Amino acid sequence: xxxRGGWTDQRDGEPDALLSALGSKYSxxxxxxxxxxxxxxxxxxxxxxxxxxxxxxxxxxxDAGLLECEGRTLSKEGRRTxxxxxxxxxxxxxxxxxxxQFSQKRRTAAKNQLQDSSRD
Numbered sequence: 001x002x003x004r005g006g007w008t009d010q011r012d013g014e015p016d017a018l019l020s021a022l023g024s025k026y027s028x029x030x031x032x033x034x035x036x037x038x039x040x041x042x043x044x045x046x047x048x049x050x051x052x053x054x055x056x057x058x059x060x061x062x063d064a065g066l067l068e069c070e071g072r073t074l075s076k077e078g079r080r081t082x083x084x085x086x087x088x089x090x091x092x093x094x095x096x097x098x099x100x101q102f103s104q105k106r107r108t109a110a111k112n113q114l115q116d117s118s119r120d
Contacts, residue, residue, distance in 0.1 A: 031061065031066060
C-alpha cells in the first residue's frame with residue numbers, strides 16, 4: 001500500500017469483494033447517504049429501498065471495508081440499533097494491470113468530528 005496526496009493505493013487485498021460490493025444495486029446510494037452516521041432504517045428510508053435489501057448491501061459494504069459500524073443507539077421503539085458511516089470519500093479503480101488496483105481517499109476521524117459538530 002502506498003500513499004499519494006491523501007490517496008492510498010491498495011495493490012493487494014481482495015479486489016473481487018470490493019468490486020462486487022460496489023457493483024451491487026443501491027450500494028453507491030448507501031455510501032452517499034452514509035456520509036453522516038445513520039441507522040439501516042434511516043438509510044433505507046433515505047434512498048427508498050426495502051429494509052431487507054438495505055441490510056444485505058450494508059453487510060456487503062462492511063465486509064468490503066467501505067462502510068463501518070460507528071456504534072449503537074436506541075431506536076424510537078427502544079431497540080439497540082447499529083449506526084453506520086462510510087469509510088472513504090473517493091475511490092479510483094485502475095483496470096490497466098492484470099488485476100484491478102484501487103486508490104482510496106479515506107475519511108479521517110478529524111473530518112468526521114468536524115462534520116458531526118457542524119450538524120449540532
